[in-house]
Amino acid sequence: MTGRIIPLYRQDFTHPQAQACARCGVREVALFGALPDEALDQIHQHIAEERLAPRQALFELGHRADALYTVRSGVLQLERVNERGDRRVVRLAGRGDLLGLEAMLLQPYGATAVACTQVEVCRIPRSLLQELSASQPSLSAGLMQRWQQALSGSEEWLVELSMGPSRRRVLQLLRKLSEYAEPAPLSNIWLPSREDMGAMLNMTIETASRMVSSLKREGVLLDVQSRQACLNTAALAEALQAADGD
Amino acid sequence: MTGRIIPLYRQDFTHPQAQACARCGVREVALFGALPDEALDQIHQHIAEERLAPRQALFELGHRADALYTVRSGVLQLERVNERGDRRVVRLAGRGDLLGLEAMLLQPYGATAVACTQVEVCRIPRSLLQELSASQPSLSAGLMQRWQQALSGSEEWLVELSMGPSRRRVLQLLRKLSEYAEPAPLSNIWLPSREDMGAMLNMTIETASRMVSSLKREGVLLDVQSRQACLNTAALAEALQAADGD
DNA sequence: CGGTTGATTGAGGCCCATCAATCCAGGTGG
DNA sequence: CCACCTGGATTGATGGGCCTCAATCAACCG
Numbered sequence: 054m055t056g057r058i059i060p061l062y063r064q065d066f067t068h069p070q071a072q073a074c075a076r077c078g079v080r081e082v083a084l085f086g087a088l089p090d091e092a093l094d095q096i097h098q099h100i101a102e103e104r105l106a107p108r109q110a111l112f113e114l115g116h117r118a119d120a121l122y123t124v125r126s127g128v129l130q131l132e133r134v135n136e137r138g139d140r141r142v143v144r145l146a147g148r149g150d151l152l153g154l155e156a157m158l159l160q161p162y163g164a165t166a167v168a169c170t171q172v173e174v175c176r177i178p179r180s181l182l183q184e185l186s187a188s189q190p191s192l193s194a195g196l197m198q199r200w201q202q203a204l205s206g207s208e209e210w211l212v213e214l215s216m217g218p219s220r221r222r223v224l225q226l227l228r229k230l231s232e233y234a235e236p237a238p239l240s241n242i243w244l245p246s247r248e249d250m251g252a253m254l255n256m257t258i259e260t261a262s263r264m265v266s267s268l269k270r271e272g273v274l275l276d277v278q279s280r281q282a283c284l285n286t287a288a289l290a291e292a293l294q295a296a297d298g299d
Numbered sequence: 300m301t302g303r304i305i306p307l308y309r310q311d312f313t314h315p316q317a318q319a320c321a322r323c324g325v326r327e328v329a330l331f332g333a334l335p336d337e338a339l340d341q342i343h344q345h346i347a348e349e350r351l352a353p354r355q356a357l358f359e360l361g362h363r364a365d366a367l368y369t370v371r372s373g374v375l376q377l378e379r380v381n382e383r384g385d386r387r388v389v390r391l392a393g394r395g396d397l398l399g400l401e402a403m404l405l406q407p408y409g410a411t412a413v414a415c416t417q418v419e420v421c422r423i424p425r426s427l428l429q430e431l432s433a434s435q436p437s438l439s440a441g442l443m444q445r446w447q448q449a450l451s452g453s454e455e456w457l458v459e460l461s462m463g464p465s466r467r468r469v470l471q472l473l474r475k476l477s478e479y480a481e482p483a484p485l486s487n488i489w490l491p492s493r494e495d496m497g498a499m500l501n502m503t504i505e506t507a508s509r510m511v512s513s514l515k516r517e518g519v520l521l522d523v524q525s526r527q528a529c530l531n532t533a534a535l536a537e538a539l540q541a542a543d544g545d
Numbered sequence: 546c547g548g549t550t551g552a553t554t555g556a557g558g559c560c561c562a563t564c565a566a567t568c569c570a571g572g573t574g575g
Numbered sequence: 576c577c578a579c580c581t582g583g584a585t586t587g588a589t590g591g592g593c594c595t596c597a598a599t600c601a602a603c604c605g
Binding site (some may be wrong): 218219256257259260263279 | 560561562563564570
Binding site (some may be wrong): 464525 | 592593594595602
């Protein structure tokens with residue numbers, strides 16, 4: 054939070070992954086954060102780091118789920134397709150989030166996870182987590198917490214991003230995206246393609262484009278580039294207030 | 300499923316709740332279904348049965364969550380209110396569903412649960428479930444299953460009931476409501492008020508009313524009364540096909 | 546019986562989907 | 576280096592679906 058130094062929890066550098074796990078930057082917010090160092094020793098070798106380019110899928114709806122993933126950096130979108138063939142983003146995931154919880158129940162993935170930005174994840178085999186949760190009851194609590202987070206996120210999507218006029222939905226999306234901004238000095242947010250915005254907010258790419266253009270003119274979006282922009286948070290808050298007040 | 304006799308799992312009738320729990324009709328589908336009889340003995344006295352009339356709230360968004368509830372019969376709707384003040388139903392719950400999972404994490408209720416029909420629930424104190432899950436690891440698995448169910452339900456709501464023209468959304472809602480129909484000989488479904496349909500499908504009561512009237516004329520809804528109707532499943536499937544195919 | 550609450554139906558207007566044209570950035574090959 | 580192509584973004588014109596406003600109706604009840 055306050056930019057303090059992350060301590061080196063572990064000093065065992067024999068395994069290449071050992072260092073990465075022990076001094077992992079997301080350990081405090083991630084599932085294994087509460088685990089004692091002894092337990093961490095058991096798992097280094099089973100954790101694999103993966104890197105994804107934008108638009109690349111981490112896993113796909115309906116496929117066998119043999120692993121869960123902790124997001125180390127970047128943003129992903131979880132999407133589904135309805136019976137009519139329409140694609141719809143149901144929530145976002147960022148730093149510290151755990152994806153693929155269904156795997157713990159031996160169910161296939163319930164959504165497709167697609168990288169929005171450059172993404173780093175840690176792959177955790179289902180079997181490892183199953184064994185570990187037997188000996189470490191704190192893990193069960195952590196898993197439940199993640200499940201509730203996911204549920205809450207999905208419900209919030211339904212309530213805040215699926216109602217009201219298109220302008221308000223876009224504003225709400227920008228607010229949510231600002232939560233996933235990299236902790237860099239200046240807060241540049243990831244700006245989805247118009248097609249993705251459509252899949253998130255249930256609108257056409259033309260409407261999404263019009264709203265973005267409009268917000269550019271109004272000074273809410275400042276330095277708009279192809280896939281990122283600078284957000285004027287004050288102007289955003291004001292615009293949201295105006296949209297909600299009426 | 301096939302109307303067979305439910306066996307009497309327990310013969311201890313000393314406590315008034317003992318009989319109800321032991322021969323509970325939902326025990327097979329409910330959270331405690333996997334528990335051995337010894338464990339069931341410990342809990343009778345802490346479980347309270349509650350009855351709700353239509354439109355009555357089981358618990359409210361933001362309130363302290365000291366208990367979870369297993370639905371024995373009837374249908375409830377979980378609703379939230381967004382920053383603009385719009386009410387929105389985020390999912391339904393029926394026989395065997397577990398509500399108020401947030402309680403396990405010491406969080407306040409994340410939604411308001413309102414009875415749609417006559418409802419019977421069993422109130423399970425949070426503390427009881429916490430103690431029990433320590434000694435009975437199977438309970439954790441059960442809880443995770445419920446969480447995933449809720450998540451899946453919410454995401455499905457987003458994908459199937461929040462996209463496409465109003466006619467299709469109403470048809471999808473009817474299909475979903477048919478899943479909650481009482482296991483009676485003839486399948487009469489609960490028909491929400493037009494206002495509730497609006498909160499479920501993000502439309503006005505007038506639009507909802509027009510769609511219902513239209514489906515009455517087409518013979519999809521047959522014996523429409525104030526809060527229930529007979530559903531022509533064949534015609535519904537056909538209408539959905541037509542709405543999706545185009 | 547008047548009063549209230551919810552459902553229905555109609556008329557008009559607005560928001561957004563649709564269709565279409567143009568623009569822009571990046572990549573490719575001559 | 577430029578012509579060319581391509582995928583995405585933008586902007587305009589038009590129409591339709593749904594919201595809004597309003598009147599009527601049905602059911603229930605004090």
